[in-house]
Amino acid sequence: MRELFREQDITRVSYYKAVLESHEIPTLIRNEYLTGAGLTEIPIPEFFPALCVLNDDDYENAVSIIREHLTVNQKNADLEIRCISCGEANPGNFETCWSCGGALPVLGN
Numbered sequence: 001m002r003e004l005f006r007e008q009d010i011t012r013v014s015y016y017k018a019v020l021e022s023h024e025i026p027t028l029i030r031n032e033y034l035t036g037a038g039l040t041e042i043p044i045p046e047f048f049p050a051l052c053v054l055n056d057d058d059y060e061n062a063v064s065i066i067r068e069h070l071t072v073n074q075k076n077a078d079l080e081i082r083c084i085s086c087g088e089a090n091p092g093n094f095e096t097c098w099s100c101g102g103a104l105p106v107l108g109n
């Protein structure tokens with residue numbers, strides 16, 4: 001099993017899970033039920049829902065599918081935020097890096 005990304009917003013994690021399963025890639029969400037329980041007021045990335053592929057062999061494939069969807073589905077595809085931690089490009093409406101889970105700089109409205 002290998003983690004693809006983690007994201008505070010479970011709806012986005014579920015969305016990509018559905019996308020990958022439509023490509024017949026078995027996935028699993030870790031920490032699905034840990035957030036939103038009011039354990040802490042400060043979001044802790046370690047406890048964010050994490051999307052994982054069950055088979056490590058699917059990892060590269062899954063990443064490229066997610067990347068495709070990031071560009072295709074993004075209304076503001078030209079609006080990218082570079083992750084400070086790993087340098088990966090993220091869509092402008094992401095709050096945490098899809099790749100490493102680090103906090104992204106907030107874009108001004």
Ligand SMILES: [Zn+2]
Binds near residue numbers: 083085098099102
């Ligand atoms: Zn990152």
